[in-house]
Amino acid sequence: MQEEYDPNIIESKWQKIWKDEKIYEANPLPGAEKYFITIPFPYLNGNLHAGHTRTFTIGDVIARYNRMQGKNVLFPMAFHVTGTPIVGLADLISKKDPQTLNVYESFHKIPKDVLVTLDEPEKIVDFFKKEAEHDMSIIGYSIDWRRKFTTTTPEFKKFIEWQYERLYDLGFIVKGSHPVKWCPVDKNPVEDHDILKGEEATIVEYTLIKFRYKGYIFPCATLRPETTFGVTNLWFNPDVEYVLASVVSGELEENWVVSRECFEKLKFTDREVEFVKTVDPKELIGIKLKNPTTDNTIITLPASFVAGDTGTGVVMSVPAHAPFDYIALKDLEKEDLSDFGISSDDISNIKPVSLIEISDYGEFPAIEVVEEMGVKNQNDPKLDEATKIIYRREFHSGTLKPNTGKYSGIPVSKVKDDIIFDFTAQGLAEKFYEFSEPIICRCGTVCVVNMVKGQWFLNYSNPEWKNKVRKCLSDMEIIPEEMRTDFENKIDWLKDKACARTKGLGTKLPCDPKWLIESLGDSTIYMAYYTIANHVYSGVLTEENMVPELFDYIFLNKGDSKTVSEITKIPSDKIDEIKSEFEYWYPVDMRSSGKDLVPNHLLFYIFHHVALFDEKYMPKAIAVNGFVSLEGEKMSKSKGPLLTLKQAVSEYGADTARMYVLSAAEQMQDADWQKVGIESARKQVERFYYFSKDVLESGCQIPSPNDPRAHIDKWIESRIQYYIKEVSEGLKTIRTRHAIQNAFFLIYNDIRWYHRRGGTLCLKEVVETWAKLMAPFTPHVCEEIWHEFGHEDSIVLSSYPSVNPEKIDIVSETSEKIIIDTMEDIEEIIKVTKATPSEISLYTTPQWKVSVLKIIFDSISQNDESEGKAVNPGPIIKEAMSDPEIRKAGKDVQKYIQKMIKEIHNIPSKFVSDYLKYSISEKEALGHAKEFFEKEFSCNFFIYDYEDIEKEPDADPFKKSKFAEPMRPAIYIK
């Protein structure tokens, strides 16, 4: 081995060998268990960075682990370039945007002279795909590169066209309109970076309830359409400007009365609106009309809390359940409304209608909360809080009352969508979109919600489709399992998604080629393409011959090879070979990804699979991991800070970077990349290397199974089994931090202890196992050690350690624990007494104490723990005294029992049970460490058991032996 650990030399050496030996090129091996793992391909608008390093390294570790499990592993990679960011970046570079140039030069580390040439999307793609492949190679990912592609290659586009034709045929692609944030001056959708104020705003879907009066419509915007049953009156604000507008929506032509602001907003909806005239609010107030859901007569009343710029300016009033409405009515009781033609009887006749049942509240929750909070009037700021409380409680735990007819008894949270659907069908309601807070465009204009019409959608809201996805999800493994709820929630939440755009790179939508397929939609089933991409690479499959019939046959088993062969001119046996490769590799066994992709990519991945493929090709498992920040700061590709993968590898080496990023945080947690952290990781890897080197140079050999082992040899072999188990469990559940803790740090601590205890026999064996355990994480240094240890084959394909039950040696482990505990006790005494021992005696427990301990322990184990009663000493004393051997000890027995009952819980129960079960001889156990103790404490040691003391009483001059207890010898320090 090299004198100095130089990751550069070791890593490039092995990377070259692995590549030359095509060790990661995966081909179907009949009979061998296959394992197909994919990681979402990177988007190439920059260099790979620490975040990729984490996600991809996790994937690589899983791939390597499964390879060492003897599986035939396929781990492919490709590049995503579809969409607008690359086009936008090319634009910024060609314009020499200073910030962009600065970020790409100083964070992405692209030399200025190269950077300025990247002024076209294609050049960016070409540049970064080479960089990305190079980066993934120098960090040692075990990728089959014969399957790489970018998402704009003609061949891949043929595949995407086929996918979208199939989706269209299946009815999953539909035309419709959707709301976007829109600047009326720029006449463009506003994206987050275009927003001056209101970045937090979201588009909220209101329901317009249409109240009718003499051919006019008073549309009320509400988030709670279910409360329509309880409407007692409507609100107009006398100080707001109202207009009458003609509103045409499809076939329907209506006259709406809304606020001026609302009228302006309506222009951007998918309705055609025309101004008719302004309306004096006074004319609107005092009108009597019908509640369409109940046929009750209701009245229109004045209210100052009604805002013209929110909703329609017309508000329906549900005093039983809406604090604003109740308090506004109360305000009116004091006022003279004769100007509006409203009598005081009109007001006093209004009775709140209760329609939602909730525990903790009576009939009229709004009244209760208003009174509890002491709300003064409708302009009291406390009303917002009161509204929130009621809304939340009623939504989450309310159910509808019998006066809601067919909705009676159903929870509010469940019934809302049905009510909206029914009301809409009955012509009672329409949808209306509004921002959660005002948005101001960079140009200073107040933005509106605009309906984009004629847009292509993937109708993810299709209930049948969703159900198939739910079913698929329930059969999948989700790692960590806690993420499953997230997936389930997101399935519910997912609505139709626009799947076409006009800008960017991508594939044309087959059913309407003036549109481009949206970039999240072309990365949903590309894993299937990996299984045939090697034939694109080799030239068998070409743009010309990749026709829909070919894909139908390969992926969907439709048609026959003869016909497809005639169309494509590919020999039919070749087609069948390709098809069989797909069938061999599919489904995907594991897709591992960052958690940001859960609500979009990973969800679509399932949706498209259930839509297109046979049930046997459904994804098997998804694993999700957290982000990486940089010294506590969020990384940003476009703004910095950023640490590139290349930089990390060149500064610290691939093995160190890999080990560090996977040990920095567990799975779902975000990892913070810190200089001190990775530097410490480098030391660890170095230590591993040098330690292995020392073992190699010591000439230590692996003992044969029959060679006699000393106590400490059995101990380390046993401990290793425990770590093998922990590491394997960590890897199976992708808890890489746990795996590394065990595979590296904890194992190393035990090896150090073994070394310190004078163990040498098993060192080589242990280091070899250690190298194998670490091989998925730090493959290069492990391969190096493996070869230096005399192996000809590659560690990549060696078998991962598995637990050998024969090496588990409880007696050695328990004995060693007694030794360690005793040593700690001695150290503590020395510390407290500040003595320098000249001689130390240990006295082991008398047998009767062991017998008593057994009685107590059995009695506790028999007591069902859940019963949870304190141990009663009575029966134990009785039982102990019936044993003549114990009885001899006389009154010490009772004292010991009482002490032990208290303390037994403070001893690990496994330790006690093993001690008792294997009748550990303490004298023998401590005997294993006599020389070690003498060396450690630099004094003579004497170990006596109880019989020894009886024979030579001088051995215990201070009668310390009476303190001896099972597992805790008495100590006398001279």
Added chain:
RNA sequence: GCGGGGAUUGCCGAGAGGUCAAAGGCGCAGGGCUUAGGACCCUGUCUUGUAGAGGUUCGUGGGUUCGAUUCCCACUUCCCGCACCA
């Protein structure tokens, strides 16, 4: 607002009813080894303690239990996603 996840000893982070003064790492301190070391090895790192012990701790306040960092309730507080954008 909706949904999800957190708060542990100087820091990062394990732990999920008794094994816990609480793994491991980092940092810090002392010692050893060394020509030297930012390498390595040992020890210590809440607090008291001249015999292996005691005291006070795991966001705050209650509760369940023989026993709670771990379970329940309330509160405080932090983070993340919410769409046409990859």
